[in-house]
Amino acid sequence: MVGSLGPNSRKHKVTVVGSGNWGTAIAKIVAENAANSNGIFEEKVEMWVYEEKIEIPETSPHYDASSPLCQGEQNLTDVINKLNENIKYLPGVRLPTNLHANPSLEDAVKDSTILVFNLPHQFILRICDQLKGKILPYARGISCIKGVDVNENGIHLFSETIGKRLGIYCGALSGANIANEVAQEKWSETSIAYDPPHLDSKCPTPHRSPNSSTVDIVEFEHKDTSGQISDVKLQPVPNEYPPVDHALLKRLFHRPYFHASVVNDVAGVSLGGALKNIVALAAGWVDGMGWGDNAKAAVMRVGLLEMVKFGEKFFGATIENRTFTEESAGVADLITSCSGGRNFRCARLSIERNLPVEEIEKTELNGQKLQGTLTAIEVNRFLSKQGLENEFPLFTAVYQILQGKMSVADIPHHLEC
Amino acid sequence: MVGSLGPNSRKHKVTVVGSGNWGTAIAKIVAENAANSNGIFEEKVEMWVYEEKIEIPETSPHYDASSPLCQGEQNLTDVINKLNENIKYLPGVRLPTNLHANPSLEDAVKDSTILVFNLPHQFILRICDQLKGKILPYARGISCIKGVDVNENGIHLFSETIGKRLGIYCGALSGANIANEVAQEKWSETSIAYDPPHLDSKCPTPHRSPNSSTVDIVEFEHKDTSGQISDVKLQPVPNEYPPVDHALLKRLFHRPYFHASVVNDVAGVSLGGALKNIVALAAGWVDGMGWGDNAKAAVMRVGLLEMVKFGEKFFGATIENRTFTEESAGVADLITSCSGGRNFRCARLSIERNLPVEEIEKTELNGQKLQGTLTAIEVNRFLSKQGLENEFPLFTAVYQILQGKMSVADIPHHLEC
Ligand SMILES: NC(=O)c1ccc[n+]([C@@H]2O[C@H](COP(=O)([O-])OP(=O)(O)OC[C@H]3O[C@@H](n4cnc5c(N)ncnc54)[C@H](O)[C@@H]3O)[C@@H](O)[C@H]2O)c1
Ligand SMILES: NC(=O)c1ccc[n+]([C@@H]2O[C@H](COP(=O)([O-])OP(=O)(O)OC[C@H]3O[C@@H](n4cnc5c(N)ncnc54)[C@H](O)[C@@H]3O)[C@@H](O)[C@H]2O)c1
Numbered sequence: 001m002v003g004s005l006g007p008n009s010r011k012h013k014v015t016v017v018g019s020g021n022w023g024t025a026i027a028k029i030v031a032e033n034a035a036n037s038n039g040i041f042e043e044k045v046e047m048w049v050y051e052e053k054i055e056i057p058e059t060s061p062h063y064d065a066s067s068p069l070c071q072g073e074q075n076l077t078d079v080i081n082k083l084n085e086n087i088k089y090l091p092g093v094r095l096p097t098n099l100h101a102n103p104s105l106e107d108a109v110k111d112s113t114i115l116v117f118n119l120p121h122q123f124i125l126r127i128c129d130q131l132k133g134k135i136l137p138y139a140r141g142i143s144c145i146k147g148v149d150v151n152e153n154g155i156h157l158f159s160e161t162i163g164k165r166l167g168i169y170c171g172a173l174s175g176a177n178i179a180n181e182v183a184q185e186k187w188s189e190t191s192i193a194y195d196p197p198h199l200d201s202k203c204p205t206p207h208r209s210p211n212s213s214t215v216d217i218v219e220f221e222h223k224d225t226s227g228q229i230s231d232v233k234l235q236p237v238p239n240e241y242p243p244v245d246h247a248l249l250k251r252l253f254h255r256p257y258f259h260a261s262v263v264n265d266v267a268g269v270s271l272g273g274a275l276k277n278i279v280a281l282a283a284g285w286v287d288g289m290g291w292g293d294n295a296k297a298a299v300m301r302v303g304l305l306e307m308v309k310f311g312e313k314f315f316g317a318t319i320e321n322r323t324f325t326e327e328s329a330g331v332a333d334l335i336t337s338c339s340g341g342r343n344f345r346c347a348r349l350s351i352e353r354n355l356p357v358e359e360i361e362k363t364e365l366n367g368q369k370l371q372g373t374l375t376a377i378e379v380n381r382f383l384s385k386q387g388l389e390n391e392f393p394l395f396t397a398v399y400q401i402l403q404g405k406m407s408v409a410d411i412p413h414h415l416e417c
Numbered sequence: 418m419v420g421s422l423g424p425n426s427r428k429h430k431v432t433v434v435g436s437g438n439w440g441t442a443i444a445k446i447v448a449e450n451a452a453n454s455n456g457i458f459e460e461k462v463e464m465w466v467y468e469e470k471i472e473i474p475e476t477s478p479h480y481d482a483s484s485p486l487c488q489g490e491q492n493l494t495d496v497i498n499k500l501n502e503n504i505k506y507l508p509g510v511r512l513p514t515n516l517h518a519n520p521s522l523e524d525a526v527k528d529s530t531i532l533v534f535n536l537p538h539q540f541i542l543r544i545c546d547q548l549k550g551k552i553l554p555y556a557r558g559i560s561c562i563k564g565v566d567v568n569e570n571g572i573h574l575f576s577e578t579i580g581k582r583l584g585i586y587c588g589a590l591s592g593a594n595i596a597n598e599v600a601q602e603k604w605s606e607t608s609i610a611y612d613p614p615h616l617d618s619k620c621p622t623p624h625r626s627p628n629s630s631t632v633d634i635v636e637f638e639h640k641d642t643s644g645q646i647s648d649v650k651l652q653p654v655p656n657e658y659p660p661v662d663h664a665l666l667k668r669l670f671h672r673p674y675f676h677a678s679v680v681n682d683v684a685g686v687s688l689g690g691a692l693k694n695i696v697a698l699a700a701g702w703v704d705g706m707g708w709g710d711n712a713k714a715a716v717m718r719v720g721l722l723e724m725v726k727f728g729e730k731f732f733g734a735t736i737e738n739r740t741f742t743e744e745s746a747g748v749a750d751l752i753t754s755c756s757g758g759r760n761f762r763c764a765r766l767s768i769e770r771n772l773p774v775e776e777i778e779k780t781e782l783n784g785q786k787l788q789g790t791l792t793a794i795e796v797n798r799f800l801s802k803q804g805l806e807n808e809f810p811l812f813t814a815v816y817q818i819l820q821g822k823m824s825v826a827d828i829p830h831h832l833e834c
Pocket of ligand 1: 018019020021022023024049050051089118119120121123144145146147177178179180
């Protein structure tokens with residue numbers, strides 16, 4: 001019996017890789033659930049923190065001149081662990097005491113079976129390289145990085161990039177969520193997509209038939225159903241652990257104020273978070289024109305349909321239309337982004353002030369870049385390389401307007417069919 | 418050859434029955450298209466006007482003390498025909514000169530092959546009774562009356578009520594439209610549903626298989642596919658006329674500023690316009706609570722799914738989910754109604770002022786009634802009679818809150834699953 005404990009005799013250890021605004025909010029949720037999991041998860045949850053020095057300012061409610069923590073610069077991890085608050089990235093929110101901030105990536109992920117990736121996407125490749133060989137070979141991942149990586153050569157899901165680099169299966173979490181609101185326990189919903197290959201069976205399930213992409217240049221990094229991710233053979237989660245399935249992920253992420261729905265469609269959940277930003281620009285322009293709520297709803301509806309079409313065309317059988325039209329990561333995230341998101345607001349201001357969006361971006365965003373303009377340009381390069389611009393009139397209109405080649409007033413005519 | 422002219426040798430005569438705010442806006446569109454139809458439609462379009470006396474006030478831009486039109490009370494029809502403006506129901510909008518206001522119902526519909534019904538629903542039964550025997554037996558109708566007639570015994574589409582009473586086939590038009598905006602040619606979209614029985618073929622098409630309603634008390638007035646509407650035998654449109662099909666309806670209703678999509682799903686198009694009002698109340702409450710855009714998007718998403726479920730459950734095979742999730746009459750109308758519609762605004766105010774919605778209705782709406790509260794109550798009676806309240810937690814929550822039996826703060830918990 002040595003080395004083969006009975007089923008479910010071991011608990012899942014969970015590590016959140018990343019501790020920014022969203023990383024800390026998700027770590028709070030996961031730790032709340034782990035604290036009360038009936039033996040499914042280890043109570044202690046690790047959160048890897050990119051270590052930095054901070055000083056507690058005198059204006060902080062935590063400032064206490066006599067406390068050692070307030071004598072000059074401190075490690076962010078020490079501050080988080082002592083105050084149970086990430087005063088830099090999620091100030092004012094009390095974190096569960098079973099959440100441990102860990103400056104060592106290697107130590108944080110040691111023996112973890114569930115890795116939650118939550119970092120700005122520009123850091124993810126380097127982190128994966130550092131993680132290689134340090135994680136359990138049968139670990140499972142969930143990427144909370146929003147959107148996808150589109151360039152003229154293809155579309156890459158961050159979850160797949162992570163999975164491929166680490167030789168593990170990685171799903172995705174995305175939805176109509178703003179970190180601060182979720183951290184304050186304001187109600188919202190999210191979508192989790194998780195659909196690992198069936199390691200125990202050779203027969204592919206119908207909804208996961210291999211991607212039927214119709215264009216050659218799209219190099220999806222898709223798993224097949226035999227447990228291979230590219231050249232890496234996936235390892236099954238040992239059966240001493242509770243199975244990592246939809247029900248388990250719901251237990252890990254669902255809270256009374258954070259309703260999680262778990263689905264199979266990783267591509268759909270990931271794509272929604274990227275493409276909605278293109279639509280939000282159009283909605284902002286239309287709103288800025290003063291055309292009223294119906295025109296705004298029209299442009300959102302057309303945008304939603306182009307999202308569906310984009311998914312169908314480039315992810316073929318692996319995508320489900322209902323992810324876009326019915327999931328939080330689809331229609332709800334689109335609605336929120338077209339209500340008050342950054343892309344929407346900057347686009348509206350660009351009409352009101354009669355300035356290009358890039359000018360507004362410079363004056364309003366403090367050096368941050370608008371996701372929508374980048375995505376619109378990348379998606380256009382991808383579509384135009386294949387001669388498919390005409391099939392996506394709204395995405396194309398947004399690009400043309402950004403390039404100064406079309407005016408917002410022409411949108412209705414451009415969409416007429 | 419007598420009595421059988423060649424194909425398409427006759428033009429369709431179009432009559433709009435009703436001339437309120439929306440009736441006049443739709444009549445404007447139809448007349449614009451008829452003026453330029455390449456022989457498909459008679460140029461002259463009739464609009465039946467419920468005659469009333471009006472006086473042109475001195476403050477009107479049309480006031481001219483020397484004009485006979487400004488000497489005391491005039492017939493509304495005379496004023497419309499002379500000024501080319503419906504100064505009572507659509508002031509400030511110039512109407513096409515080929516639109517003729519007609520006070521005689523019988524004369525307005527004489528020889529018309531296409532009847533567009535556009536009246537407040539409370540008048541429709543009486544108008545149908547007056548029309549009986551006065552219309553062409555092979556006329557076709559389009560109902561622009563929004564919503565459906567729900568009561569505890571069943572759900573009735575206005576299009577079907579009209580069709581049944583008159584012994585003709587009647588489709589429906591509904592979308593994210595506000596009459597004044599459409600009349601000002603602000604861009605919006607609409608959905609037209611039209612799916613008459615195939616009179617020339619006995620084989621039913623799959624998407625129109627008879628309604629598979631699972632509950633006995635629902636008495637839908639559904640056509641079967643053999644050309645029968647209840648006891649009335651439908652008559653084919655003679656082939657001297659261009660066929661009345663989706664393409665023809667698009668020609669009649671589509672404008673550069675009013676994009677029409679034509680589909681088969683009459684029940685879906687009609688249902689969207691009613692059920693969205695229930696969701697708009699919930700969205701208004703959530704917004705009033707200050708829970709943020711994500712919570713509002715969440716409640717809209719849940720509402721959209723309950724709309725889909727309601728359609729599936731009670732209209733079975735005749736409904737298509739995509740009508741709710743992809744059509745203007747579905748998701749776009751929902752979005753608009755949850756942005757600034759009446760139900761949304763009154764619900765939000767009710768939280769801000771801590772008063773029941775009915776109080777807000779009294780003080781804010783000038784005697785008009787909120788559609789959402791009526792529909793929520795009727796839908797609840799219908800659902801509860803069948804013991805199905807639990808399957809529609811949001812619709813049920815809205816009803817309970819209206820009854821003072823639940824608080825808005827409990828919505829997230831109530832929707833948790
Ligand atoms: N913030 C939100 O509301 C929100 C909501 C949904 C999804 N997301 C997604 O979550 C992801 C993370 O976003 P965020 O808002 O938490 O970002 P953030 O800007 O708050 O995170 C910054 C994080 O990056 C770390 N960092 C800085 N330099 C680093 C380096 N060289 N190497 C590694 N890490 C470094 C910081 O320590 C910090 O933890 C993004 O992909 C975003 O799309 C964010
Ligand atoms: N107004 C909108 O923005 C809008 C948009 C979409 C759909 N609709 C739908 O259009 C339909 C008509 O709405 P509306 O806004 O045009 O209404 P309205 O209140 O403007 O219409 C009033 C009309 O009713 C007529 N009328 C009054 N008494 C009558 C009687 N006894 N018999 C017959 N007619 C009488 C009046 O002459 C006038 O033409 C409704 O079903 C509504 O749901 C309206």
